Amino acid sequence: MDAEAAILIKEGLKLIGAGLAMIGAVGAGAGIGIVASGAVQAMGRNPDATGTIQTNMILGIAFAESIGIFCLVVALLILFVF
Amino acid sequence: MDQLGQLGINLGYLLVQITNFAIIFFVLRIWVYVPLVKVLEDRRERIAKGLEDARIAAEARENAEAEAEKIMTEARSKAAAEAREVTVRAEAQAKDIRAAAEAEAGKAREKALADVEAERNRLLGDVRGQVAGLAVAAAQKLIGEALDTNRQRALIDEFFSGVKAGKVTVLPDAGKLTGDGAVVTSALPLTKSEEEAVQNDILKTLGGKGKVDFKVDPRILGGLVVRVGDKVLDGSVSGQLNELRQNLR
Amino acid sequence: MAEEKQSGWRWGVNRWIVLGLIILSVFTSQAYPPLQPHIQLPAENVSGPLFMLLGQPFYLTNTLVATLLADIILLLIGFSFWRSSRKSEGQALKGITGVIEGMVEVLYNLTESTAGKWAKTIFPFFATITLLVLVSNWMELIPGVDSIGVFDEHHIAEEAQCDITTYHVLGMELEAVVGGDSECSAGVVPFVRVASTDLNFTLAIAIFAVAGIQVVGLRAQGMGYLTKFWNTSTLFKVPMFGVIDFGVGLIELVSEFVKVLSFAFRLFGNIFAGSVMLFVIGSLVPVFAQSAFLMLEFFVGAIQAIVFGMLTMIFMSQATISHAHGDDH
Structure with missing residues (x-):
């Protein structure tokens, strides 16, 4: 195996790795969906508490999304840094 | 550090960005946030004050309204009482006036009626002579010879007055009569002598006292109708004609 | 009735304008087919080295240009607001400053409902972050940014x-x-690249925000705030849970650093991914498709700005509340 082929293989593996890293976004997406559905149900049951629920919903969505963001960061690191 | 550089993170640029953000933060804080919060708080305070003022004003207005209502009620009841009094007085007055007017009117009417009756009696009295003349003339024409005019006249007088030889013709049939007075109705006005005769006769029958009124009613055609108390002695021609009609039927 | 008719007429003209523009873009993309975009993370220099900073030459980068543009816009708004608020003396403001006052007032009411009496301290962080991020996010919608x-x-x-x-x-x-x-x-x-696609920009705001959280916590609770991270009060009194409380404190300490990363990479990731998506869609389907994604990016930009500011605000209002006495464990 010559050096050029090794570089090409490394490039390809990087792309595959970045793609695999983004699989973690599935969990974030599901989590955000669950949070939003729970919040909407809660708002439907208790419209007076909409303000509090919205605040907590955004907080929860942010926490769930941060996992997806970490996936994105890992993918970017794989693509551009290493 | 090289890997961070690959991501584009650079300490110098980071510091520049932090400084930049800090500048923006403090400038906006001075220019926007502090005045804005002040404005908002002023506005809130003013709204609160306005609400308080409005509440006080509303209270004052409510008090004033209650006061006004009380005054109005008092005034209304006073006015109602006055009006009632006035009405009562006015009604009493009106009643008085009406009564006076009615009395006046009644008096006037009675007077007028009396006048009319007197006038009618006078006219009928005038007619009586002519009727007698006519009757005599008609009888002469019928019988074809001249009767005794005086006798004729006496007959006619008797027919009209129901008085025969100083006696009222109907009285003996009636039997015992008692009463304080009598009303005598004739078809034509009686002469003074006739009236006297009737009066005397009736008073004698009744027991010498009482009052005899004379009335005129041409509908009874002739004779007299004497009413004593609740008894009516019908000596009139119309009464006799009715009796005759009943008998003939 | 007349109004209805008129709006119908306007829509009737507008759809022909849209159709004409679509047909025009078909011909222009035939004449000049779009290039495959080049994607890179670090910002590029648009000038020569200006001066030395920390031993390195300092270049004017294109994201820095965008940051300065956003600064200028915000400062102009702030200055006009300041001038008209001094003139108006408590009256409602007129024109564009009135609109901005209304928007900022909404942010203030939100802060007040969450943070209560600390609203006056927290509000400047919230509003500055939201406004600056909003302005720089929406810059990617301007044609010519990223391409000229x-x-x-x-x-x-x-x-x-x-x-x-x-x-x-x-x-x-x-x-x-x-x-x-x-x-x-x-x-x-x-010349101009959206500031939010530069990690320096997002990291700077994140560091500022997290530092602000600590400052607000210290001001609200004094030194008691630090027991949140170094919790030795129950370490020797309660046999097992004291150790757990101490460990939780350490995790809290780590989570403050994670907050920085999370803030920075959330904004960067969303906006960078958005602008890459705009490039790619624009080069793959040069006709019309980008319009729909521009609308999506409009919302993403607004939501990310509000989320960044609101999270900062929520973390700050949590930092003002003491956990040591409220919990019963």
Whole structure:
């Protein structure tokens, strides 16, 4: 195996790795969906508490999304840094 | 550090960005946030004050309204009482006036009626002579010879007055009569002598006292109708004609 | 009735305008097919080295240009607000400053409902972050941002073949990359690149925000705030849970650093992914498709700005509340 082929293989593996890293976004997406559905149900049951629920919903969505963001960061690191 | 550089993170640029953000933060804080919060708080305070003022004003207005209502009620009841009094007085007055007017009117009417009756009696009295003349003339024409005019006249007088030889013709049939007075109705006005005769006769029958009124009613055609108390002695021609009609039927 | 008729008429004209623009873009994309975009993380320099900073030459980067533009916009708004608020003396403001006052007042009411009496301290952080991020996010919707810049042949790989046309407009030479390999677009260094696609920008705001959280916590609770991270009060009194409380404190300490990363990479990831998506959609389907994604990016930009500011606000209001006495464990 010559050096050029090794570089090409490394490039390809990087792309595959970045793609695999983004699989973690599935969990974030599901989590955000669950949070939003729970919040909407809660708002439907208790419209007076909409303000509090919205605040907590955004907080929860942010926490769930941060996992997806970490996936994105890992993918970017794989693509551009290493 | 090289890997961070690959991501584009650079300490110098980071510091520049932090400084930049800090500048923006403090400038906006001075220019926007502090005045804005002040404005908002002023506005809130003013709204609160306005609400308080409005509440006080509303209270004052409510008090004033209650006061006004009380005054109005008092005034209304006073006015109602006055009006009632006035009405009562006015009604009493009106009643008085009406009564006076009615009395006046009644008096006037009675007077007028009396006048009319007197006038009618006078006219009928005038007619009586002519009727007698006519009757005599008609009888002469019928019988074809001249009767005794005086006798004729006496007959006619008797027919009209129901008085025969100083006696009222109907009285003996009636039997015992008692009463304080009598009303005598004739078809034509009686002469003074006739009236006297009737009066005397009736008073004698009744027991010498009482009052005899004379009335005129041409509908009874002739004779007299004497009413004593609740008894009516019908000596009139119309009464006799009715009796005759009943008998003939 | 007349109004209804008129709006119907306007819509009738507008749809022909839209159709005409779509047909026009079909022809222009036939004449000048769009290039494959070049994607890179670090910002590019648009000037020579200006001065030395920390032993390194300092260049004016294109994201810094965008940051300065956003600063200028915000400062103009702030200045006009300041001037009119001094003039108006408690009256409602007129014109554009009234609109801005209304929007900022909404943010203030939100802060007040969450933070209570600390609203006055927290509100400037919340509003500044939201406004600055909003302005710089929406900059990606402006045509020409990310596409107009200096052409630098050094960025292009040597073997690439590029069609470059030179136009003469108003005495200036304008060059346009009209065709060639995907490497050719790397030669264009845009004057303005959206600030939120530079990690320095997002990291700076994140660090400022997290530092602000600590400052607000310290001001609210004094030194008691630090027991949140170094919790030895129950370490020797309660046998097992004291250790757990201490460990939780350490995790809290770590989570403050994670907050920085999370803030920075959330904004960066969303906006960078958004602008990459705009490039890719624009080069794959040059006709009309980008319009829908521009609308999506409009919402994403607004939501990310509000989320960044609101999270800061929520973390700050949590930092003002003491956990040591409220919990019963």
